[in-house]
Amino acid sequence: MKLKLTVSPDFPPEKLAGWHIFNTWLQRQTGLASHFDVYESYEELHSAIDAETVDLIYANAYDSANLVRDKGFIPLARPAQQADEVVIATSIENSAEKIEDLTPGINIATTADPDVRTIGMIMLEPANIDSANSQLQSYGSYPLVAKSLMKKDSQAGFFLADAYDRLSKLIQSQLRPLVRSHIQLISHSFLLSPRAIAHKDTLQELLENMAEKENGPRVLDDLDSKGWRIPDQEEVEFMIDLMSTLVSD
Amino acid sequence: MNDMQPNDVAPNCTEQRIRLYDGSERRIFLCDEEVPYPDGKLIVSSTDTEGVITHCNDSFVDMSGYSEAELIGQPHSILRHPDIPKAAFADMWNTVQGGEKWAGYIKNLRKDGRYYWVYATVVPNKRAGVIKGFTSVRRKPSRDRVNEAQALYVEMKKAEVNS
Ligand SMILES: Cc1cc2nc3c(=O)[nH]c(=O)nc-3n(C[C@H](O)[C@H](O)[C@H](O)COP(=O)(O)O)c2cc1C
Numbered sequence: 001m002k003l004k005l006t007v008s009p010d011f012p013p014e015k016l017a018g019w020h021i022f023n024t025w026l027q028r029q030t031g032l033a034s035h036f037d038v039y040e041s042y043e044e045l046h047s048a049i050d051a052e053t054v055d056l057i058y059a060n061a062y063d064s065a066n067l068v069r070d071k072g073f074i075p076l077a078r079p080a081q082q083a084d085e086v087v088i089a090t091s092i093e094n095s096a097e098k099i100e101d102l103t104p105g106i107n108i109a110t111t112a113d114p115d116v117r118t119i120g121m122i123m124l125e126p127a128n129i130d131s132a133n134s135q136l137q138s139y140g141s142y143p144l145v146a147k148s149l150m151k152k153d154s155q156a157g158f159f160l161a162d163a164y165d166r167l168s169k170l171i172q173s174q175l176r177p178l179v180r181s182h183i184q185l186i187s188h189s190f191l192l193s194p195r196a197i198a199h200k201d202t203l204q205e206l207l208e209n210m211a212e213k214e215n216g217p218r219v220l221d222d223l224d225s226k227g228w229r230i231p232d233q234e235e236v237e238f239m240i241d242l243m244s245t246l247v248s249d
Numbered sequence: 250m251n252d253m254q255p256n257d258v259a260p261n262c263t264e265q266r267i268r269l270y271d272g273s274e275r276r277i278f279l280c281d282e283e284v285p286y287p288d289g290k291l292i293v294s295s296t297d298t299e300g301v302i303t304h305c306n307d308s309f310v311d312m313s314g315y316s317e318a319e320l321i322g323q324p325h326s327i328l329r330h331p332d333i334p335k336a337a338f339a340d341m342w343n344t345v346q347g348g349e350k351w352a353g354y355i356k357n358l359r360k361d362g363r364y365y366w367v368y369a370t371v372v373p374n375k376r377a378g379v380i381k382g383f384t385s386v387r388r389k390p391s392r393d394r395v396n397e398a399q400a401l402y403v404e405m406k407k408a409e410v411n412s
Contacts, residue, residue, distance in 0.1 A: 245370035
């Protein structure tokens, strides 16, 4: 069997190189043929899942909810340390110093990551800003979100906190963070399709001990990862319940 | 449930007795001072199917003023503020016991008698189709929405007293 690997389609292109390297590493370690596919959009990913052409996916929390609840995917591993947190920033030339200083009608810059959007929109609620009274503009990367703020095309930008911290000092000096989330419970997860269950133990052993495997530390570096740990089913179910309280429906 | 203690509360609190759903009474102390919601945080707790607290996060502990040990095993009404009408909680319980999600603005009473407003969303924890408990996630509310809810609750409380 060929193992088909993918990631949620919110990864910016510069991060995909790391996932290609991971795919090669996985093949060497397992001796399994594996193939890394990138889907351009959520529609494409979801039809691939329906067509059963996804075996292993590194999915954001939003996708994980659907995959675990509706498609029977099995949680394999989560980041050992990092959780996905969000920073909302504005330009230093904007007079807003806190979220409540923003007003309805603004343009918001963000990326395709649905978790970042969800958390970002929640943190704008104290300013009475919602999707009906603001315009959300999606950009291909976080530096482009920053640029949109600096050019004053938008008045608020949503950043994955890790990505905000990795912006250059020069760019950061042009921005003012208004709020940073401390949720600690939301992260991407590796999920395995029920069809590939036979590989569960092998994959979990590899991921959990990746730092001790040949070339493991280098590949982790390429993924900006500090390693993975094995969650129990309830932990992932709980994250999914939590996500369901945050999405509007 | 344990009564609130005069030694725990802020100065200028007034004493009251409230009746809980199970018919029991609790002595509480109220102080007219709001504690601001912490920016960027979610206040999370879970209960069993009866509403007894089984889990809470650090933000929950910080904002409630109780220690984690004082909270686990207690009914969630340990935070009940008398300004919230019974009908609001009745609606919440009906909704989540029916397997649906509920959301609303809630004023909570701290151990020290002060209060904090939240926007709360409560969901049933369904496992293999069975409700095993409930989880509530609170976030920082819009001040305008809180003012609207507050005005509504005042009217609802008046109706409660008259009925
Ligand atoms: C998951 C969950 C979270 C709850 N959180 C609160 C809360 O933060 N504050 C509160 O007053 N009641 C909360 N309740 C409702 C209480 O269980 C209770 O119904 C309410 O305090 C009113 O008290 P009574 O039912 O004894 O009249 C929660 C219930 C559940 C199931």
